Amino acid sequence: MPVRVDHDARRTQIIDGLLALAADRGLGEVTMRGVADAAGVSLRLVQYYFGTKELLIAAAMDHLARSSEQRLRERVDALTEPVTSRALIEAYLAEALPDDPPSRQFHLVFRAFLALAATTRSPLRSPADGVRINRNRLLGILTEAAQSGELTPGHDPALETDRLMALEHGIGTGILIGLYTPQTVAPILAQHLDELFTA
Template sequence: MPKLVDHEERRAHIIDALLRVAADTGLHAVTMRSVAVEAGVSVRLVQYYFDTKEQLLLAALTRLAVRMGERVRERVRATGPSTAPRDIVEAVLLEAVPTDEESRTFHLVYTEYAVLSVTDPALADQSFLAAPNEMEDFLVGQLTAAQQAGDTDPRLDARQEAVVLLAVSAGLGLSVLLGQRTTSDAVAVLRYHLGRLFPGSGASDGCGKSGHANQRRP
């Protein structure tokens, strides 16, 4: 009896091959053939699931965004059910800093895609902004909760502060990719900024507990 083909599994296999190629050679150098070679399949099979390179790139971006969302939720859950907003904010922002191979690949490919989409209309996709917008709204909610709890200055504009936090974390993530600073140094800068925003609160150890920032590194 012929073996049933799991099309979603095969699509995922091809997308994962693209991500490996992109992480090694850069998104601009990815071709249907290089992806096929990495996946161990024919170019025709890649084209069966993805008519164009652009479709393949967008599918890979979607897969990355979904996985990033899962990682953020995992970090937030790890802080515990009664964690202060400050620790939840830190957990979310830490996902913008490459701390392992998966997050490094995400930020490398995501950054390259953002640059390419500026000049290539075929790659322009408004859904690209969905995840950042959702994260911004989530941070606004946490900052508002912190203001109501008296953990941060009630006069601050929660929306503006959320935008600043995301810009800081994104910039730190890029500096790690470029080798300007280490992951530990980037995390220390992030926690320093959070310490100013949440005066009197200790840095999170990733488990919802407070303590001195210099005693912990992811």
């Protein structure tokens, strides 16, 4: 009887190998053979499923985006009703900051993808698309907060969206390089949100 292969699981295994390798050594050091070794499979199998390094990186980028979106959805689903705009922002920031080993890996590799997209020409979807999606998400939340009276009067939703994005990316980078810890940034974020939202 022929052995049944779970192709999705095999692809995920290979992508996990790439992510581990990229987080440890940087995206520039990633090779198809290195990914095969990290995933515990043959080079031939990596080539069979992904063809080229560019296609493998694109698949890994999509995998990261889907995984992050799923984790954010789970955080939002776990919120206690009624869900406030501030609670949605807090859930977003909890997902957006590298506060444990899996999220640290995510942010290290995602930043490497951003740098690669900024320095190469590729027809593949850019990770910057995900940043724009998140900006639109935040803008939607803050626009609704302004309409419902949750946003402190005098705050412009578009301006506050960009301030939040800048704060998120700056703090996230600071955590990655050891300048901050998740514990030391908590009061910074809390104070900012206190100013942003009415009690």
